[in-house]
Amino acid sequence: MVIKMINFAWTIPLLPLLAFLIQLTLRTKGKKLWVSWIGVISTFLAFLYAVFLLLQSFVWNRAITDWKVDWLHIGSNVITVGASFTPIQIAMLFIVSLVSCLVQLYSMGYMKDDGRSNTFFAYLSLFTFSMLGLVISPNFLELYFFWELVGVCSFLLVGFYFDRESAKQAAKKAFIVTRIGDVGLFIAICLLYWQVGSFDFAVVKQAVDTNQLSAGMLTLIAILIFVGAVGKSGQFPLHTWLPDAMEGPTPVSALIHAATMVAAGVFLIAETYWLFEASPTALTVVAYIGAFTALFAAVIALTQTNIKRVLAYSTISQLGYMMLGLGSLGYGAGFFHLLTHAFFKALLFLVAGAVIVAFRHEQDIRKMGGLWKQQKWLAVMFLIGSLSIAGIPPFSGFFSKDEIFLAVYHSGRYTLFVAALLAAFCTAFYMFRVYFLVFTGKEPGEKTKSLSWHFQVPIWILAFFSIFAGFVQFPSHILGEWIGVTESSTLWWIPVAVTLIALLGVFLAYAIYQRRWVSAAKIAKYSGFGYRLSYRKFYVDECYQAVFVWTLKGLGWILMGWDRFILGGVAQFIKLLPRQLGEIGSFLQNGQVQRYLLISIFGTLILLLSITAGRLIG
């Protein structure tokens, strides 16, 4: 029995696919409750299977049988499809199926009153199928297929409320911006095929190991793969779609735009890490982009007022951390952070969704407050998530962040180390800013809505993982050993520094938003006097926080401006350019057949002259 189940591990994605097909047929007629349970149960079965595989591989060290069939012959090359099960793939299977199952359960409460909830659950099943397919892909082409498919699901789900113009725009943006990255990935795949003649990870790895590819080509391919990851994982400069994608329903934000799909970029790099290891330049690019994104997004998150947008920027920032870890040769660290982040960010999003429901679909944190008194458990859960993301021990985020810092320190890029520290400070600050604004302070006038068990169970489970997931790497590195990473020596002061800087951020948020020693309004008032900036540094106690917040806020605005005007402008230009060309084209096409012929004749003449002239003269 056990042996059989190991051999058929490739059937995991088929469970949600089956659910999708059933849900699709029941879309108009099916009872809402039934349709949603079909999704939850199928994903739960997939989860059980994933747990089984995890136990087999993790605990008993058994190899899971790969699966492979011929799919296409191009010339003498055979392209296969199949599934492979390396430790990180199994870990991803576990994360994806778990979070997906919990989010679907949660959605049963969240989408209860939505008329199109059947469609919603069908999309979620399709997404789960695609994501599971993506993580077990043994070759580039299959991975690319599923890569596109998760993109399509994301597009459908972001645009789920398509009667809202903003949702439509966001869906479009998400699709188009990520496609820019996808094209990069596709070119990389074509180049690899051209160089190696295969799409298989194993074959390509062998070719890389035996130096079949030139160094320049390796770097080019690695960077193009990274471009794909940049698009999917919302790294600078292609991050702009991710905050807008928050137009989708909150469970979708938790599942797709926090825990799983956006982490696919990081997963891709982890999966093809041998390629990056062979190219130091590519690794450097990954590290710098990652560090910059981590800080950049964290700074923007400081000034946001929409709870989901804060979380979105925070996701971008955390993904930046993972990239930084990977780029600093911290393969295990980056992947470990992916794992813990999936739990605590999904938790935060689900709590945020519950908060939004409790406040009757209000998303502005300035209009919230005092939820602690009415829904204490929510506050505790959010606190767990916040402590974890801020990196306070013993929550899971602390351990994974610590490993990233260690890797960055060992790589010797101290600028990046400082940037990451700053980002960690911002992270703690903005998370606790949200926490204090939402849960403390004045109680809301009307009573907030109470929440059904569908909301509670997933949140409890995720909270459990957010607290304890860190212990897979502490005190002994069981995760690292399993995925085959050799640990570098620990430095005692790094965890201390990380904790302290996080506590500082928490304290600052506490001082401003809870104690109100310095009011946010006052900061705004002072910010007009830029020259006082240097002056204030002398009044360390009272003014330090204010000045710090002001500069960060100012920087936040500049970065937002960059985002909106420069990047937006470029995007507009790119959009308009083909249109202008189109205008010229249709001008020529005026319906007169004489002109058509004239154009053909001139075209031929130009062709003839330009191509043959050189030959005739020379």
Added chain:
Amino acid sequence: MKQMAMDLSPEWILLVGIALILIGEILLRENSSRFILGLIAGLTVTASGLFVILQGKEVISLFSDSYVSDPLIRSIKLLLIVGTLLVVILSFSEKLAAKGEYYLLLLSALLGAMTLVSAAELVMLFVSLELLSLSAYVLVGMHQERLASSEAAWKYVVYGGASSAFLLYGMSFFYGLTGTTSLTEMSGNLAVAFTNNNEMLLYLGFFLILVGIGFKIAAVPFHMWAPDIYQGAPTTITTFLAVVSKIAGFAFMLRFLGSLFGTQGIQSVLHGVVIPALLVLSILSMIVGNVIALKQFHLKRMLAYSSIGHAGYMIIAIITILLGGESVAYSSLYYYFVAYLLASTGTFAILQVVAQDKSPDRRVLSGLHKRSPLLAFCLSVFLLSLAGIPFTAGFIGKLTILVGAFGNSLFWVAGIMLLTTVISYYYYFRLIRQMYWQEDEKAEKERVSWSAGFVIALTLIGTFLFGIMPQILLQGIGSWFM
């Protein structure tokens, strides 16, 4: 004699069909249904297809090498037959088909296309091409009461006539240079002619012929007729032009260029002139077709431009065949033909259903998702296949062409192909958005006739089947015809 009858069977069966339809038209009363004629046409085409299959791997050469038929040619013929068959089935629900000459002309156009593919001699080539073109001219103008249709037919005649003149003029140069009209003999003599300092005449001849070919496949800068004619012609005929006529044009191009410039002595011309000219044509077609399509609101015009873009992709496949001459490259072109045939036919079939007699503006698709979810789904699949999204046949088609391009180090062209593909997403997705996200005042369900439904179902299955299991088709091409 008996052997010859067997060898020519696909063609003479069509002739018999044409005769039967003529007789039927005389016998039938003025206002009785012409369905029986359609049935005869459909059966004839099917029978012709069966005979093509029966001929198997035989290599046939008749009339002192002016008619050639080998497995490769037969595979193209089969495509032409399938395309025409789908058009015939679609026509069952078309009002125009109430005229008997409709089916007759469709069959004669197919006959022209089939002999064009088999022709290995200039006169034969020209006559076949004219048979195809003349039939198509009349078909485009079949909507006599509609001004747009007559205008389109007129333009098509003028433009087509001019292109034929160019083609004929170009052929005369080749004849003058080599003293023969047979393509096989010509390829041998051409190298001699080339060494005799007749370079300029050779180039002139080639470019003149390129005009004729470019017209048939609607490649830039010989594409200007396509949008007007696609728009004005009845939708079934647009399908025929976009699919059958285009594929026949490509087969002509491949045969002509392949047999003339394939020999050793002429390699420098191939690399120095023919390939660069084709590259320019391909790049222009991809860019112009896809970019102008962005601005089109009329669906058939938009599809016309998109098909111009597709011609650009297919030229890349032709180039890789000319460069490598491998069967791999050929199967990639063939795969693209199939994917394009399925998706285009399906799209036009749905347009015919949705727009009925109206001229289809983009708005006719608004809210299609609400009215007829199944139709909206099918059209989305076809558009995705045209765009080249995974899990559809179009993706495999594009992929194999790209792999070929990379294999021959045509990086720039491959890059432009990728770029224009991304541009094309914009207008394909715009239609999908229109169907799913726009509301519409019209509420009644679309009525799908059984014939249109059959065609849509068939093309949908094909698009998915060849998208998910491409090996079926590739193996088919490989084992059966080569």
